[in-house]
Amino acid sequence: MIRWTLDRAADRFARPDASSDKYRRGVLGLRTGSAAYPGAAVLTAEAAWRTGIGLVRYAPQLDDDPPALGLPSPAAAVLAARPETVFPPRPAGDGSGDAWSTDAADAWLVGSGTDPARRSFAEREAVLRLLASPAPVVLDAGALGLALDAPASAPSVLTPHRGEFLSLWRASGLGVRPSGWAEDRERLPAETALADAALALAERLGRSVLLKGSLSIAATPGGFCAVSGPATPWLATAGTGDVLAGLLGALVATHAEQVRADPELLGPLAASAAVLHDAAAGRAGAPITALDLARAIPGAVSEMIGTNPGAQPA
Numbered sequence: 001m002i003r004w005t006l007d008r009a010a011d012r013f014a015r016p017d018a019s020s021d022k023y024r025r026g027v028l029g030l031r032t033g034s035a036a037y038p039g040a041a042v043l044t045a046e047a048a049w050r051t052g053i054g055l056v057r058y059a060p061q062l063d064d065d066p067p068a069l070g071l072p073s074p075a076a077a078v079l080a081a082r083p084e085t086v087f088p089p090r091p092a093g094d095g096s097g098d099a100w101s102t103d104a105a106d107a108w109l110v111g112s113g114t115d116p117a118r119r120s121f122a123e124r125e126a127v128l129r130l131l132a133s134p135a136p137v138v139l140d141a142g143a144l145g146l147a148l149d150a151p152a153s154a155p156s157v158l159t160p161h162r163g164e165f166l167s168l169w170r171a172s173g174l175g176v177r178p179s180g181w182a183e184d185r186e187r188l189p190a191e192t193a194l195a196d197a198a199l200a201l202a203e204r205l206g207r208s209v210l211l212k213g214s215l216s217i218a219a220t221p222g223g224f225c226a227v228s229g230p231a232t233p234w235l236a237t238a239g240t241g242d243v244l245a246g247l248l249g250a251l252v253a254t255h256a257e258q259v260r261a262d263p264e265l266l267g268p269l270a271a272s273a274a275v276l277h278d279a280a281a282g283r284a285g286a287p288i289t290a291l292d293l294a295r296a297i298p299g300a301v302s303e304m305i306g307t308n309p310g311a312q313p314a
């Protein structure tokens with residue numbers, strides 16, 4: 001198992017150069033947030049932009065509930081926070097089934113701030129289409145379970161916390177809980193027990209896994225395994241996982257071609273997202289709030305690049 005560091009992450013961070021333009025630098029598509037959780041859409045967009053990317057496209061969930069309590073729609077909330085974001089050229093429901101084709105982005109982030117119980121049939125079909133296409137996909141929160149329903153054709157990485165990981169473990173038929181994991185959630189499994197479990201789930205699903213927590217483990221079906229942390233416990237606050245998902249989405253989109261050629265690269269990228277997330281946390285003070293964390297990402301990126309200024313993008 002490799003201990004992942006900011007130096008290693010710097011080696012895999014894509015810098016723009018004179019030949020860059022917004023499309024060639026990486027386009028990330030977001031299918032995040034919902035009427036129930038519009039804030040998650042904002043946090044994923046904010047984190048993706050602040051990680052450094054050419055373009056973020058936001059796709060509202062198909063057939064989502066109407067906004068309640070006077071809240072804005074997730075798309076309106078994203079636009080207010082991040083006017084750089086681009087939205088579908090026409091509303092969904094025009095007969096095409098989806099406003100954007102799967103190739104509208106180099107990579108996709110799906111699921112943060114969504115509730116699987118409220119996902120419409122059209123939305124589920126749209127995500128399954130993404131998972132059957134070649135662009136890499138990050139699956140988070142409410143979309144994690146879809147990894148069990150789709151063949152592993154798109155290179156993909158899942159970002160469960162320990163509770164979500166246990167659900168995936170059970171649903172994939174691996175048993176009640178991994179060896180060395182106590183029933184009591186407060187008792188943290190040892191590093192090796194976390195790593196063994198992450199590797200076993202990655203192999204079973206044929207997808208990479210970033211098991212989040214104080215220690216985060218990035219594991220791939222091919223056997224790559226990296227640990228980072230312990231991260232600052234001030235990260236234990238709502239929305240920081242959405243920030244991590246947006247950050248990882250941007251790293252994947254800026255390496256989409258390389259990931260298509262070698263899906264194992266999702267392991268190092270996931271490990272890099274975890275260390276960059278904690279570096280941003282270190283700059284966000286204490287206590288941390290999720291939006292402050294996202295806003296601290298550029299400082300963490302500058303610090304990271306500063307550790308290895310001459311490196312070429314991987």
Ligand SMILES: NC(=O)C1=CN([C@@H]2O[C@H](COP(=O)(O)OP(=O)(O)OC[C@H]3O[C@@H](n4cnc5c(N)ncnc54)[C@H](O)[C@@H]3O)[C@@H](O)[C@H]2O)[C@@H](O)CC1
Nearest residue numbers: 037038039040112113114141142161162163185238239242
């Ligand atoms: N501003 C927003 O819009 C926010 C939206 N969020 C979204 O809210 C949705 C549901 O998240 P919830 O937090 O309600 O549900 P979770 O899916 O996080 O929790 C489900 C179950 O897992 C347990 N659990 C949570 N964290 C755990 C951990 N680290 N170890 C072990 N067990 C753990 C919980 O106690 C619960 O029983 C997700 O889609 C998420 O993305 C959250 O990210 C919070 C912020």
Ligand SMILES: Nc1ncnc2c1ncn2[C@@H]1O[C@H](COP(=O)(O)OP(=O)(O)O)[C@@H](O)[C@H]1O
Nearest residue numbers: 212213214231232233235236238239240241242
């Ligand atoms: N005690 C802790 N110490 C360090 N990091 C933590 C701790 N608890 C949570 N985190 C980190 O905070 C983030 C929480 O993500 P998640 O549970 O998905 O929250 P949310 O759904 O509210 O965004 C993850 O990146 C996780 O690694």
